[in-house]
Amino acid sequence: DAGVTQSPTHLIKTRGQQVTLRCSPKSGHDTVSWYQQALGQGPQFIFQYYEEEERQRGNFPDRFSGHQFPNYSSELNVNALLLGDSALYLCASSLWLQGVIWSPLHFGNGTRLTVT
Amino acid sequence: DAKTTQPPSMDCAEGRAANLPCNHSTISGNEYVYWYRQIHSQGPQYIIHGLKNNETNEMASLIITEDRKSSTLILPHATLRDTAVYYCIVAGTASKLTFGTGTRLQVTL
Numbered sequence A: 001d002a003g004v005t006q007s008p009t010h011l012i013k014t015r016g017q018q019v020t021l022r023c024s025p026k027s028g029h030d031t032v033s034w035y036q037q038a039l040g041q042g043p044q045f046i047f048q049y050y051e052e053e054e055r056q057r058g059n060f061p062d063r064f065s066g067h068q069f070p071n072y073s074s075e076l077n078v079n080a081l082l083l084g085d086s087a088l089y090l091c092a093s094s095l096w097l098q099g100v101i102w103s104p105l106h107f108g109n110g111t112r113l114t115v116t
Numbered sequence B: 001d002a003k004t005t006q007p008p009s010m011d012c013a014e015g016r017a018a019n020l021p022c023n024h025s026t027i028s029g030n031e032y033v034y035w036y037r038q039i040h041s042q043g044p045q046y047i048i049h050g051l052k053n054n055e056t057n058e059m060a061s062l063i064i065t066e067d068r069k070s071s072t073l074i075l076p077h078a079t080l081r082d083t084a085v086y087y088c089i090v091a092g093t094a095s096k097l098t099f100g101t102g103t104r105l106q107v108t109l
Helices: none
Strands: A004-007 A008-011 A021-026 A029-036 A046-049 A052-058 A064-068 A073-079 A085-095 A111-115 B009-013 B018-023 B030-040 B045-050 B061-064 B070-075 B084-091 B103-108
Touching: A004 A085, A008 A021, A021 A085, A021 A111, A029 A073, A046 A064, A073 A085, B009 B018, B018 B030, B018 B084, B018 B103, B030 B061, B045 B061, B045 B070, B070 B084
Parallel strands: A008 A111, B009 B103
Antiparallel strands: A004 A021, A021 A073, A029 A046, A029 A085, A046 A052, A064 A073, A085 A111, B018 B070, B030 B045, B030 B084, B061 B070, B084 B103
């Protein structure tokens, strides 16, 4: 039973560029959340997708956008990259039940993004 | 979501119980206590969660005080592989978790 998989594992981009990160949820899960983890800090919630719609969003600018596909996989897009966007980006999957998430989040090992 | 307070670091000898405290004095009646851990270079791993009763699973035990203002995660027999950052999170559901900086647990020989 595959867990949450993310690609790529590492990425180096230049300021001003755009980046797309990908996530496949754990088998049987239908909800994907994205988190940003700066060095030495805990993960910070970016947004969450269910049924191909953004359901909740954290305090992140519009440069951060996402998408969920019919197979529940998801992408995180970041435009106009800033040096401060350098971080570990984590994807987490879960089950959506009656409008809330009860199952624990299962996290992938993340994509390490470096912006130079 | 309620804020949590955890010690920044703790040490534990291998084989001994590791008791990780968490204060959450502003917790609401419908909020759960979740514990996750993050081993270096990996994503966070779910450990356990509870509402008001003590909980136990194959990984750990969670003790929540009667007033629910604090809790303790217990790893009964810590091993070197339990060295990680442990996060205590209070949330209404698992939808949107607010992580703090956690407790860095170092298990030593």
